[in-house]
Amino acid sequence: MSGQPDTHHEESFWRKYIFSIDHKVIGLQYGITALIFLFFGFCLMMMMRWQLAYPEQPMPWFGWLFGETGVMLPEMYNSLGAMHGTVMIFLGVVPLAVGAFGNYFVPLQIGAPDMAFPKLNMTSYWCYFAGGIVMMVGFFVPGGAANSGWTSYPPLADIATTGQTVWLFGMVLLITSSLLGSINTITTIVQLRAKGLTWMRLPFFVWSQFVTAFLLLLAFPPLEAAGVLQLMDRLLDTSFFLPSGLIVSGEVLNVSGGGSPLLWQHMFWFLAHPEVYVLILPAMGIVAEVLSNNTRKPLWGYKSIVYASSFLGFMSFIVWAHHMFMTGMGSTISAFFQTTTMIISVPSVVILTAMFISLWGASIRYNSAMLFALGFLPMFGIGGLTGLPLGIAASDIHLHDTYYVIGHFHYVVAPGTIFALFAGVYYWFPKMTGKTLNETLGKIHFWLSMIFINGIFMPMFVQGLAGVSRRLWDGGASYAHATDTLWLNEVMSASAWLLGLAQIPFIYNLIKSMKSGEKAESNHWDATTLEWTDAPSPPLPHRNFEVIPEVYRGPYEYSVPGADKDFTPQSEA
Amino acid sequence: MEIPYNVEERQDTGMFNAKLGIWLFLASEVMLFGGLFSAYVFLRMGDVTGTFISGASELNIPLATFNTLVLISSSVTMIMSWVSLKLGEQKKFKTYLGTTLLLAGVFLVVKYFEYTAKFHHGIFPETSTFFAIYFTLTGLHMLHIIGGMVVIFYFLVPGSKMMNTESERFTNRIEIVGLYWHFVDLVWIFLFPVLYLL
Ligand code: HEM
Ligand SMILES: [Cu+2]
Numbered sequence: 011m012s013g014q015p016d017t018h019h020e021e022s023f024w025r026k027y028i029f030s031i032d033h034k035v036i037g038l039q040y041g042i043t044a045l046i047f048l049f050f051g052f053c054l055m056m057m058m059r060w061q062l063a064y065p066e067q068p069m070p071w072f073g074w075l076f077g078e079t080g081v082m083l084p085e086m087y088n089s090l091g092a093m094h095g096t097v098m099i100f101l102g103v104v105p106l107a108v109g110a111f112g113n114y115f116v117p118l119q120i121g122a123p124d125m126a127f128p129k130l131n132m133t134s135y136w137c138y139f140a141g142g143i144v145m146m147v148g149f150f151v152p153g154g155a156a157n158s159g160w161t162s163y164p165p166l167a168d169i170a171t172t173g174q175t176v177w178l179f180g181m182v183l184l185i186t187s188s189l190l191g192s193i194n195t196i197t198t199i200v201q202l203r204a205k206g207l208t209w210m211r212l213p214f215f216v217w218s219q220f221v222t223a224f225l226l227l228l229a230f231p232p233l234e235a236a237g238v239l240q241l242m243d244r245l246l247d248t249s250f251f252l253p254s255g256l257i258v259s260g261e262v263l264n265v266s267g268g269g270s271p272l273l274w275q276h277m278f279w280f281l282a283h284p285e286v287y288v289l290i291l292p293a294m295g296i297v298a299e300v301l302s303n304n305t306r307k308p309l310w311g312y313k314s315i316v317y318a319s320s321f322l323g324f325m326s327f328i329v330w331a332h333h334m335f336m337t338g339m340g341s342t343i344s345a346f347f348q349t350t351t352m353i354i355s356v357p358s359v360v361i362l363t364a365m366f367i368s369l370w371g372a373s374i375r376y377n378s379a380m381l382f383a384l385g386f387l388p389m390f391g392i393g394g395l396t397g398l399p400l401g402i403a404a405s406d407i408h409l410h411d412t413y414y415v416i417g418h419f420h421y422v423v424a425p426g427t428i429f430a431l432f433a434g435v436y437y438w439f440p441k442m443t444g445k446t447l448n449e450t451l452g453k454i455h456f457w458l459s460m461i462f463i464n465g466i467f468m469p470m471f472v473q474g475l476a477g478v479s480r481r482l483w484d485g486g487a488s489y490a491h492a493t494d495t496l497w498l499n500e501v502m503s504a505s506a507w508l509l510g511l512a513q514i515p516f517i518y519n520l521i522k523s524m525k526s527g528e529k530a531e532s533n534h535w536d537a538t539t540l541e542w543t544d545a546p547s548p549p550l551p552h553r554n555f556e557v558i559p560e561v562y563r564g565p566y567e568y569s570v571p572g573a574d575k576d577f578t579p580q581s582e583a
Numbered sequence: 584m585e586i587p588y589n590v591e592e593r594q595d596t597g598m599f600n601a602k603l604g605i606w607l608f609l610a611s612e613v614m615l616f617g618g619l620f621s622a623y624v625f626l627r628m629g630d631v632t633g634t635f636i637s638g639a640s641e642l643n644i645p646l647a648t649f650n651t652l653v654l655i656s657s658s659v660t661m662i663m664s665w666v667s668l669k670l671g672e673q674k675k676f677k678t679y680l681g682t683t684l685l686l687a688g689v690f691l692v693v694k695y696f697e698y699t700a701k702f703h704h705g706i707f708p709e710t711s712t713f714f715a716i717y718f719t720l721t722g723l724h725m726l727h728i729i730g731g732m733v734v735i736f737y738f739l740v741p742g743s744k745m746m747n748t749e750s751e752r753f754t755n756r757i758e759i760v761g762l763y764w765h766f767v768d769l770v771w772i773f774l775f776p777v778l779y780l781l
Contacts, residue, residue: 122586123586124586126588126600127600127601128586192607192611193604193608196607197603197604197607200596200598200603201587201588201593201600201603202586202587202600227607227610227611227614228614230611230614231611231614231618232617235616235618236622238723239619239622239719242708242719246707247708247709248708248715249709249712249715250622250626265709266634266710266711268629268634268712269626269712270625270626273622273626276625280618
């Protein structure tokens with residue numbers, strides 16, 4: 011155990027970098043793959059934004075993708091929409107938040123040498139990778155990639171082109187991946203906490219991953235079940251989601267019927283609502299770490315945040331049908347889900363409020379990580395507050411399936427979660443690579459992103475309130491309601507492309523710093539948690555710590571009165 | 584470096600890692616089958632033409648009863664094999680585990696005859712939503728049986744060397760396989776009345 015080089019023998023290239031069972035390598039694999047998918051999903055969106063701003067005009071530079079005319083056809087638009095959502099959520103954000111950050115930092119923050127099941131961990135990554143490849147294959151089958159929205163509502167999805175079948179197979183792989191991952195995360199946190207690391211001493215990031223893992227574990231299987239049923243419908247001609255007497259292209263569909271499209275919606279949203287908390291909880295975890303570190307103060311209301319997030323996790327299983335107010339499922343059911351939805355917004359507000367109060371009276375260090383974390387707070391605030399009118403059945407009648415919904419969830423996921431993930435990259439990059447990122451480039455990245463991302467999503471509320479439907483191929487050009495707000499399409503599209511350009515400093519910064527960044531110290535930010543105080547940068551292969559640390563105190567003991575420095579490590583006796 | 588609590592229990596949680604792991608896995612399985620059972624209820628509530636009742640009457644109850652007994656017995660032999668291992672009676676362990684595998688095989692053969700009889704009568708998943716859910720649920724359950732058989736076979740033959748080299752770890756593994764097997768058994772005990780008797 012004493013750090014002798016001979017304690018671990020040389021590994022082959024494959025074992026070390028490709029089929030590694032070291033959680034740090036797997037975390038990086040997840041991270042890099044997920045960043046690439048995020049970029050890819052972003053590109054799909056930038057193409058859609060051309061079509062929305064300049065409907066049916068040939069696309070410059072990339073027009074050849076759509077055949078000779080260079081004009082995006084409606085089918086193509088639908089494919090891009092469905093795949094944008096799928097790629098961003100299932101291949102980008104969740105793998106980055108859970109697979110990359112969770113995998114890398116949970117064991118480090120709890121003082122464990124690795125995840126509890128290293129081989130399972132590797133399998134989980136490769137299932138994710140295979141799922142990603144299958145999803146991409148969809149673009150090359152006849153009829154193109156899945157085109158029934160990321161929600162894959164039947165009956166449309168049942169009778170859609172082959173791409174939908176590919177999508178379902180891809181989902182099965184992705185679901186398998188996250189099941190394996192979540193089992194691993196929970197077991198790791200329960201079993202491998204270092205001596206003295208009690209539940210109320212866990213950094214909030216670990217808590218957030220813990221709750222997230224439960225959501226993934228319990229919410230994904232019903233979607234898997236739904237996916238199997240949809241595959242049966244598509245491949246074996248069953249009618250789980252097809253009502254009797256369905257007419258397609260003027261002819262009655264030759265199936266037994268007797269199924270229900272609503273069934274899919276229930277099964278889908280039973281996953282997909284918890285899924286939105288899978289997107290937001292790890293983000294809150296990262297923000298909590300960055301906030302307390304850069305305010306140099308304990309996180310305000312740590313316990314309330316922990317209880318609130320657990321309550322949030324529990325409640326997220328009983329709000330799903332607020333996505334279905336308009337399906338005619340009945341006012342009693344609507345009333346129930348409206349009530350639970352109002353209740354679930356309480357813990358979100360508790361967490362956000364505690365984070366805002368944490369800023370009070372602090373001498374804040376405005377580094378890039380902190381800027382993104384600070385940006386997260388109001389952006390998530392906007393996203394959460396705009397959810398309330400959606401959660402009330404009466405106002406949702408007007409807002410459902412309009413751009414208002416798109417605005418709502420993008421505020422939570424894009425300038426919310428993705429900003430938090432950026433904060434995580436800036437905060438933990440020195441730990442992962444042993445190099446520091448350039449702060450100036452980081453700040454440029456933040457400010458440009460902040461401006462343009464609001465330029466994209468703020469106008470969506472305006473369009474949505476005006477009634478513009480969310481899935482229009484021409485951006486509302488043929489829609490009488492929309493005429494007054496059409497000019498916003500160009501504003502949003504320009505912002506989107508500029509946001510794309512604003513990522514250049516970030517990508518450049520990552521690559522440049524990896525190669526020739528300044529060397530980072532092991533506790534670069536004067537932090538208190540174990541990954542900074544007890545592990546070198548980067549942590550040791552296969553065991554992280556020279557000596558497994560012991561824990562004596564809570565996670566955020568900053569500026570303790572009477573202490574000799576303004577941070578007191580958890581492992582300090 | 585070795586990962587702690589791989590074999591021995593952690594004191595404050597009272598579990599070794601894989602035991603918690605399998606319970607979590609089973610929790611997700613409960614949600615998987617729970618989702619499908621809910622789908623069954625949902626479809627049955629919307630079944631105005633009575634396909635669920637007429638469909639169930641075409642299933643072979645005696646065969647399914649027989650299969651229920653087979654699976655319950657296999658669960659018993661599974662426990663016996665684990666107990667024998669704990670007591671260090673390796674021969675008995677092998678006999679019991681082998682019997683479990685055999686019983687699982689019997690279950691599959693009976694299921695095979697049930698399925699082919701249906702196909703001969705022109706009954707397929709697309710026949711009605713009842714048969715759609717019947718084939719989905721029993722098919723998925725069968726996949727679980729087959730998965731379990733592969734694992735049992737592994738510990739019976741190629742993986743049994745570990746019995747002597749790391750006996751405690753091996754016993755743990757058999758316990759975990761057992762937990763899984765009881766779960767698969769339990770699923771059938773739900774499936775049987777829901778599909779055949781209701
Ligand atoms: C804080 C309280 C929140 C409330 C009350 C709320 C409420 C709602 C409601 C009622 C809808 C359905 C709107 C409709 O289709 O008519 C919705 C959609 C959505 N929400 Fe939220 N939400 C909240 C937070 C979040 C968070 C934290 C996220 C993600 C991180 C999120 C992501 C989404 C997504 C992705 C959709 C749209 C799904 C789709 O139809 O494609 N929401 N929200
Ligand atoms: Cu929701």
